[in-house]
Amino acid sequence: MLSIIPGKKVSQLDQAHIQREGISGLELMESAANAFVSWFIDKFKSPEVPIYIFCGPGNNGGDGIAIARLLYQMGYQISIIKFEHLSNCSSNFQANFNRLPKTIPIMDFDTFEFILPEKTFVIDAVLGVGLDRPLSGIYLDLILKLNGLSATKIAIDIPSGIPSDGVLVGDAFHADYSVTFQFPKLAMLFPEHALYTGEIIIVDIGISDGLLNQFGEDKFFIQKKDLAIRHKFFHKFSHKGDFGRVLLIGGSPGKVGAILMASRAALRTGSGLVHCHLPGSESSSSLVVAAEIMAVADSELEMLDNFDAIGVGPGWGIQNDFSFFESLLNRFRKPVVIDADGLNTLALYPHLLKLLPLQSILTPHFKEFERLVGDCSNHLERLEKARSFSRKNNCILILKGAFTSISLPNGKQFFNSTGNQYMATAGSGDVLTGIITSFLGQGYSSENAAICGVYHHGLAGELASVSKKRGMIASDIIEAIPETFVQMQIF
């Protein structure tokens, strides 16, 4: 699992890597510059478009200088704009500066006129994780000017002005792409910064996962390679029972679709038997929900222990009479998945939280979460509250959105790397409930069900949106679930 290192520890991490590999800081900077350049030339093949690289005085600026040299040697048209007298710049900046071919134009910020051709690249190498205060003075002046340009804007490591682990105060560089070294910086995952980071590209500069883990604390970015080990594998003789018998509870007049989508998602995730309970149904014989889904009537809910996992909430309606929910939580002692109106009911009757089976999984979006814990002024506070909620209630808290976070009772937080904006469509959360319930029913631990669940859900959204884009609907995500297993070679 890729550790997200706090900004204040990055220079220690770099030092440890330098020592372990027996290389110099300059060589590490060269790796960072090479990693950036490989991405750049792969993405933008045309050397005709001029590139302006704005370099601050620290190592972020040093990266910019090294990148300038490498791209120049490949035939790109480069101009450098620097801020400080060389003697005020970091030693690796100076060393790279001295290696620049004399033919690269170098300008000082104070005399630079911001008249650029319409089609240009602007590369922000002004400030990186060394930012220690909000932008002001000439730095702010520069960033505001850059933001006004129509160029393609690329940030090195992090857009200048965004604090690596906090929330932006004032303004920052508006990047179309942020090419970040080795791991995403925490703040790049905050919704507040979406317009600043643009697309995030993580490039490898050679620091090992083991070393990252030594410097990491409790935050991780989920990657494809982390998934196989968390999955269960089935064999030729596996039978329906091995794949689990799950129950999805929800739906109410006008909102039956929500629980049906969750149920279909559970089937597509591999559940052996999927039952669906629509409250208020006296007899299951009159209920036809979908060919493969078995309807369960109120009277048939005596033997909850027959189920391997239960998911509750999609389309349920807020339960003004909480006695059914209370009895469910009292009688079913395996982890449950709670979403939507299940969460809203918990917010209304918080004493029910004490009845949650250990390691249950709650899947709120921001609004549902704030109904449970109160308003949050920013994402940092939301993440902190998610961590304490999970600890206090011994549950797994999945906070949905871009870069969905998964908080575990032991304080660890995982951030999902799959998914896209096209998933912001009615019912996609219901699909997630079905996927996670299915994994639980197949015998996955709650942690693995949550991590595999959000990853496959996001990947299904990506796959379905390839051809559908804005027209994607939640049913398309369900139909793409099988392809996620094929892509990841999980059979």
Ligand SMILES: NC(=O)C1=CN([C@@H]2O[C@H](COP(=O)(O)OP(=O)(O)OC[C@H]3O[C@@H](n4cnc5c(N)ncnc54)[C@H](O)[C@@H]3O)[C@@H](O)[C@H]2O)[C@@H](O)CC1
């Ligand atoms: N060892 C290396 O050579 C490597 C360098 N990297 C790059 O180095 C960066 C970190 O470098 P540094 O630690 O030198 O830090 P920065 O280059 O981010 O900036 C540090 C300088 O900016 C000043 N500063 C901070 N906030 C400011 C503000 N608001 N206004 C004006 N000045 C401000 C600081 O006082 C300091 O002088 C990373 O983001 C990355 O780009 C690494 O990621 C890769 C390895």
Ligand SMILES: Nc1ncnc2c1ncn2[C@@H]1O[C@H](COP(=O)(O)OP(=O)(O)O)[C@@H](O)[C@H]1O
């Ligand atoms: N911009 C986005 N990027 C990635 N995933 C997203 C984005 N917007 C929504 N999603 C995902 O879509 C799902 C939406 O869930 P939710 O808000 O509960 O929707 P609904 O109530 O309509 O089912 C969540 O899993 C969320 O992570």
Ligand SMILES: [K+]
């Ligand atoms: K930067």
